[in-house]
Amino acid sequence: MIDSWILTSITFLPLLGALPLLLLPESRRGLIRAWTLIVTLATFALSLHLWFHFSESGHAWQFTQSLDWIPGAGVRYSVGIDGISLLMVLLTTFIMPLAVLGGWSAVTERVKGYHFFLLLLQTGMLGVFVSADLFLFYLFWEAMLIPMYFIIGIWGGRRRIYAAVKFFLFTMAGSVLMLAAILYLVSQHHAATGVWTFDWASLLGTGLGARAEMWAFLAFALAFAIKVPMFPLHTWLPDAHVEAPTAGSVILAGVLLKMGTYGFLRFCLPFFPDAALRFTPLIMTLAVIGIIYGALVALVQEDVKKLVAYSSVSHLGFVMLGTFALNMQGIEGGILQMVNHGLSTGALFLLVGMIYERRHTRLIVDFGGIARVMPLFTLFLMFATLSSIGLPGLNGFVGEFLILLGTFQVAPLAAILAATGVVLGAVYMLWMIQRVVFGPVEKDENRVLRDLCPREWGLLIPVVILMLWIGLYPKPFLRKMDASVTHLIEQVRGGDATSAPQPNIPHNPSRQGH
Amino acid sequence: MDWSISIVAPELVLLAAVSLIIILDFATRRRATDRLLEAIALTGYALAFLFTLSAWGDPARSAFDGRIGADALSLFSGGLLILIGAGSTLSSSAYLKREKLEIPEYLSLTIFAVIGMMLLTRATELITLFLALEILSMALYVLAGFRRDQERSVEAALKYFLLGAFASAILLLGIALLWGSTGSLHLDGLRAAFAAGDLLHAPLGRAGFWLVAVGLIFKISLAPFHFWAADVYEGSPAPVAGFMATGTKVAAFVALTRFILVGFGASRPEWTPVLVWLAVLTMAVGNFMAIAQANIKRMLAFSSVSHAGTVLLALVAGTDQALRGMLVYLAAYSIMTLGAFLVLAVAGGRGEERQSIYEYAGLARRDPWLAIFLSVFLFSLAGIPPTVGFVGKFLVFSELVRGGFVGLTVVAVLLSLVSAYTYLRVVYLMTMRESLDEVPATGMPRGAALLLGFCVVLILLLGILPTGLMELASAAQSFF
Numbered sequence: 006m007i008d009s010w011i012l013t014s015i016t017f018l019p020l021l022g023a024l025p026l027l028l029l030p031e032s033r034r035g036l037i038r039a040w041t042l043i044v045t046l047a048t049f050a051l052s053l054h055l056w057f058h059f060s061e062s063g064h065a066w067q068f069t070q071s072l073d074w075i076p077g078a079g080v081r082y083s084v085g086i087d088g089i090s091l092l093m094v095l096l097t098t099f100i101m102p103l104a105v106l107g108g109w110s111a112v113t114e115r116v117k118g119y120h121f122f123l124l125l126l127q128t129g130m131l132g133v134f135v136s137a138d139l140f141l142f143y144l145f146w147e148a149m150l151i152p153m154y155f156i157i158g159i160w161g162g163r164r165r166i167y168a169a170v171k172f173f174l175f176t177m178a179g180s181v182l183m184l185a186a187i188l189y190l191v192s193q194h195h196a197a198t199g200v201w202t203f204d205w206a207s208l209l210g211t212g213l214g215a216r217a218e219m220w221a222f223l224a225f226a227l228a229f230a231i232k233v234p235m236f237p238l239h240t241w242l243p244d245a246h247v248e249a250p251t252a253g254s255v256i257l258a259g260v261l262l263k264m265g266t267y268g269f270l271r272f273c274l275p276f277f278p279d280a281a282l283r284f285t286p287l288i289m290t291l292a293v294i295g296i297i298y299g300a301l302v303a304l305v306q307e308d309v310k311k312l313v314a315y316s317s318v319s320h321l322g323f324v325m326l327g328t329f330a331l332n333m334q335g336i337e338g339g340i341l342q343m344v345n346h347g348l349s350t351g352a353l354f355l356l357v358g359m360i361y362e363r364r365h366t367r368l369i370v371d372f373g374g375i376a377r378v379m380p381l382f383t384l385f386l387m388f389a390t391l392s393s394i395g396l397p398g399l400n401g402f403v404g405e406f407l408i409l410l411g412t413f414q415v416a417p418l419a420a421i422l423a424a425t426g427v428v429l430g431a432v433y434m435l436w437m438i439q440r441v442v443f444g445p446v447e448k449d450e451n452r453v454l455r456d457l458c459p460r461e462w463g464l465l466i467p468v469v470i471l472m473l474w475i476g477l478y479p480k481p482f483l484r485k486m487d488a489s490v491t492h493l494i495e496q497v498r499g500g501d502a503t504s505a506p507q508p509n510i511p512h513n514p515s516r517q518g519h
Numbered sequence: 520m521d522w523s524i525s526i527v528a529p530e531l532v533l534l535a536a537v538s539l540i541i542i543l544d545f546a547t548r549r550r551a552t553d554r555l556l557e558a559i560a561l562t563g564y565a566l567a568f569l570f571t572l573s574a575w576g577d578p579a580r581s582a583f584d585g586r587i588g589a590d591a592l593s594l595f596s597g598g599l600l601i602l603i604g605a606g607s608t609l610s611s612s613a614y615l616k617r618e619k620l621e622i623p624e625y626l627s628l629t630i631f632a633v634i635g636m637m638l639l640t641r642a643t644e645l646i647t648l649f650l651a652l653e654i655l656s657m658a659l660y661v662l663a664g665f666r667r668d669q670e671r672s673v674e675a676a677l678k679y680f681l682l683g684a685f686a687s688a689i690l691l692l693g694i695a696l697l698w699g700s701t702g703s704l705h706l707d708g709l710r711a712a713f714a715a716g717d718l719l720h721a722p723l724g725r726a727g728f729w730l731v732a733v734g735l736i737f738k739i740s741l742a743p744f745h746f747w748a749a750d751v752y753e754g755s756p757a758p759v760a761g762f763m764a765t766g767t768k769v770a771a772f773v774a775l776t777r778f779i780l781v782g783f784g785a786s787r788p789e790w791t792p793v794l795v796w797l798a799v800l801t802m803a804v805g806n807f808m809a810i811a812q813a814n815i816k817r818m819l820a821f822s823s824v825s826h827a828g829t830v831l832l833a834l835v836a837g838t839d840q841a842l843r844g845m846l847v848y849l850a851a852y853s854i855m856t857l858g859a860f861l862v863l864a865v866a867g868g869r870g871e872e873r874q875s876i877y878e879y880a881g882l883a884r885r886d887p888w889l890a891i892f893l894s895v896f897l898f899s900l901a902g903i904p905p906t907v908g909f910v911g912k913f914l915v916f917s918e919l920v921r922g923g924f925v926g927l928t929v930v931a932v933l934l935s936l937v938s939a940y941t942y943l944r945v946v947y948l949m950t951m952r953e954s955l956d957e958v959p960a961t962g963m964p965r966g967a968a969l970l971l972g973f974c975v976v977l978i979l980l981l982g983i984l985p986t987g988l989m990e991l992a993s994a995a996q997s998f999f
Binding site: 075076077078140143144147148150151154155158159165166169170173174177178181182185188191192195 | 939986990
C-alpha cells in the first residue's frame with residue numbers, strides 16, 4: 006500500500022501544499038515562506054523512503070502504481086521509478102528546500118505567488134521523472150513551463166520578460182514536435198498490435214522502420230537537446246539563467262536541465278536504439294563542441310552568473326558525452342554527473358545570489374579581495390568551485406572521470422578533446438575565484454560586506470556533505486543504478502551488439518566519404 | 520411518416536420563453552424588471568436543457584418528413600448550444616446594465632439565435648438548413664449592431680449583414696444546383712445519388728456541394744472566408760462577440776460535418792485534399808494574423824479562426840474517434856472563448872474603451888482575479904496542459920496521426936507554437952509589465968466572477984479528467 010502510493014504522494018504533496026498558500030494573506034510573508042519550506046522538507050523526507058527501500062537487484066520499475074485514467078484515449082496514470090529516475094527524484098526533492106531558503110530574503114514582491122509557483126514547479130518536475138506513461142510524461146513536461154515562465158518573468162532581472170518568453174517558446178518548440186512523434190509511435194504500435202496505449206513499457210520495441218525511427222528519434226532528441234541544452238540550441242539558457250531569481254536559477258540548473266538528459270536515457274535510447282546508434286557520432290561531436298565552446302565563452306564572461314550559466318553548457322556536454330558512450334562507465338558517470346552538476350552549480354547560483362543581494366551587482370570587476378571580509382562565503386565558494394572543476398575527492402571528479410573513461414573506450418579522440426574542457430573549466434572557475442575573492446580589497450563597498458548568516462551557511466552545509474560523500478564514496482549511488490543501466494545498454498545494443506556499428510570517433514560524418 | 524412535434528421540444532420551450540419575454544415587455548410597457556426577464560430566459564434554457572437531457576440515449580429518429588433529425592450528435596451540440604446561450608445571458612447581464620442597453624431585446628435575440636443554431640445542427644434537409652441559418656444570422660446581425668450609439672458597432676453589423684447575405688445567396692445557389700442535379704434536398708438522398716453516380720449533371724452537382732459548403736464555411740470563418748471575423752468581433756459588444764465566436768462556430772461546424780459526411784461521405788477522396796489545404800491556410804492565417812493584432816478582440820477573432828482550422832483537421836481525419844475529438848474540441852473551445860470574451864467585457868471598462876492589449880499591462884496588479892482568469896483561458900487556448908484546450912488538441916492530433924496525416928500534424932503543432940507566442944504576449948503584459956498610466960481597477964461584478972470561476976474550474980477539471988466529456992462525445996459522433 007505504502008509502496009504503491011508513495012510516488013503519487015511525493016509528486017503531488019507540493020501541489021497540495023500550494024493550495025493553502027492561496028488562502029494566506031500576502032502580508033504574512035514569514036508564514037508563507039515557512040510553510041513552503043515545510044512542504045518541501047516534508048516532500049524530501051517522504052522521498053527518503055525511496056532511497057532506503059529501493060531494491061538494487063533488478064532493473065524492473067519499482068514503487069509502481071497504475072490506475073485507469075482516460076481509458077477512451079489509452080491513457081493510464083502510471084508511475085514508477087528505476088535506478089535512473091530514483092536519483093533524479095531525490096535530487097529534485099533535495100534541491101527544492103535549498104532553493105526556497107536561497108530566495109528567502111531575495112524575493113520581497115508578490116511573495117505568495119512566487120512560492121505558489123515554486124511548489125507547482127516541483128510537482129511538474131517530479132511528475133516528469135516518475136511518469137511511466139507517455140501522455141502523463143508529456144503533461145508534466147509541458148505543464149511545468151507555466152510556473153517557470155512566471156518565476157522568470159515576474160521575479161527575474163532586468164530583461165526578464167524576454168528571457169521568460171524565450172525559455173517558453175524554445176522549450177515548447179521542441180516539445181510540440183515530440184508530441185507528434187509520441188503520437189506517431191503510439192499509432193505505429195496500434196497498427197502492429199491493435200492496442201492504443203501510451204504505456205512506456207508496452208511501447209518499447211515498437212518497430213518503426215529505419216526512416217521513421219530516424220525522424221521520431223530526431224523529434225524526441227530535439228525536445229531534449231533544447232532542454233539540456235546542447236550546442237547549438239543553448240541560446241535560451243544564459244538568458245533564462247541570468248534573468249531568473251536565485252531560486253529559479255538553482256532549480257533550472259539543478260533539475261530542469263536534467264530533464265533533457267533524463268529524456269535521452271528514458272526515451273530516445275530505449276525507444277529508438279538503431280537511430281540512437283546512428284546519431285551517436287553527431288551527438289558526441291555536438292557534446293564535445295558544447296564542452297569546449299561553453300568553457301571558452303565562460304572564460305570571457307564579466308558577469309559571474311553568466312559565467313556559471315555557460316559552465317552549465319559545458320558540464321551538460323559531459324553528461325551527453327557519457328550517455329552516448331553507451332557503456333556502463335559512460336552512462337553511470339553521466340547520471341552521477343547530472344547529480345553533481347545539480348549540487349555544484351546549484352551551490353554556485355546560491356552563492357552568487359547571496360553576494361548579489363548584498364552588492365546588487367554580479368560583475369567580476371566590482372569585487373576583489375572579499376575573502377578578507379567574507380571568509381565563510383569564500384570557503385563555500387571554494388568548495389563549490391572545486392567540486393565544479395572536478396577536484397579528486399569531491400563529487401565532480403568521480404562523474405567526469407567515469408565519463409571520460411567510458412568515452413575513451415569508444416571514442417578516444419572525443420575523450421581527449423573533452424579532457425581539455427576539464428582544464429578550461431579549471432581555468433575559468435579559478436580565474437573567476439581569483440578575481441572575486443582574492444587580492445586586495447579595492448572597492449570601498451566591499452569592505453563592509455556582511456559574511457554569511459546562519460541561514461545561508463546552514464543551507465550550504467548539506468550540499469557540501471553530499472559533495473564529499475559522492476566524492477569519497479560514490480558506490481551507494483552507483484550501485485542503485487547498476488541494474489537499470491545494464492538493462493538500458495542491453496536494450497540499445499540489443500542482441501546484435503556485435504553487428505551494431507561501433508561508434509569510434511566523433512568525426513564529422515561527411516569525412517567518412519573521403 | 521412522423522410529424523411528431525416532440526422532436527423539437529427544446530426549441531419550442533425556448534420559443535415559448537422568447538414569446539413570454541416579448542409579451543411581458545410589451546404588456547407592461549417596458550416596466551417588467553430585467554431580473555424577471557432574465558429569469559424567464561434562464562428558465563427557458565434550463566427546461567430546454569432538461570428536454571435535451573431526457574432525450575439522451577433514445578434511438579435516433581427524424582420527423583417532419585425527414586427534415587429534422589434527433590440523434591446523439593444533435594443532442595450533444597444542442598446541449599452545448601443551450602449552455603453557451605445560458606452562459607452568455609448570465610455573462611452579459613452586468614455588461615448590458617453598465618452600457619445601458621436594452622435587456623429584453625438582447626435576451627430575445629440571443630434565444631432566437633440559439634434556436635436557429637440548434638435547428639442548424641439537426642437539419643437533415645437543405646431548405647431547413649437554410650432557414651435555420653437565416654434565423655441565427657438575422658438575430659446576430661442585429662446583435663452585432665446592438666450598440667446603436669457606437670459607430671464601430673453599427674459598422675460591424677453592416678459588414679456582417681452584407682457579407683452574410685452574400686454567403687446566404689451562395690448557399691442558396693448551391694442548394695438549387697444540388698436540387699437540379701440530383702432531384703433531392705435530403706442529405707440521405709444526396710448521398711444515394713452521389714454514391715450511385717445517378718446525377719443529371721455531375722459538374723453542377725459538385726459545384727452545388729462546394730457552394731453549400733462555402734456558405735457554412737463562411738459562418739465558421741475558415742480562411743479565406745474569414746475576413747469579416749476580425750472587424751465584426753471588434754465592433755460587436757464583447758459578450759455578443761463571445762456568443763458569435765462560440766455558438767455560431769459550434770452550430771455551423773456540426774452542420775458542415777453532417778452535410779459533408781452524411782451527404783458526401785462517398786466522395787471522400789474528392790474533398791479531403793481541399794479540406795487539408797483549407798485547414799492549413801486557416802491555421803496559418805489565423806495564427807500569424809493574430810500576432811500582428813494590437814486590439815485584443817481582433818486578436819481573439821484571429822485566434823478563433825485558427826482554432827476553426829484545427830477543428831477542421833478532425834473532419835479531415837474523419838474517423839469516429841476524430842469526430843469525438845472534434846466535439847470535445849468544440850466544447851473546450853466554447854468554454855475558454857466564452858470565458859475570455861467575458862473577461863474582455865469586464866476589463867474593457869465603460870463603453871469598452873480599453874481594447875488595446877497594451878492597456879492590459881499591469882492588470883495583475885489592478886484586478887488580480889481578472890488577470891488570473893484570463894491567463895488560464897489563454898493557456899488553454901494555447902493548448903498547454905493540464906487544460907481542456909490541450910485535451911482537445913491532443914485528441915484531434917491523435918486521430919490525424921492515426922489516419923496517416925503525419926506531415927499535416929507536424930505543420931499543425933508548429934502553427935500552434937506560433938499561437939502560443941500570441942497568447943503569451945497578453946499574459947506577460949498582464950502579469951509582468953506595469954500599467955502605462957494610472958488606470959483605475961474595474962472590479963468585477965459578482966455574477967461575472969462566479970461564471971468565470973466556473974469556467975476556470977471546468978477548464979482544469981476537464982483538462983485533468985476528460986473521460987466524462989469524451990464518453991458523451993463518443994456517443995454523439997455515431998450519427999451515421
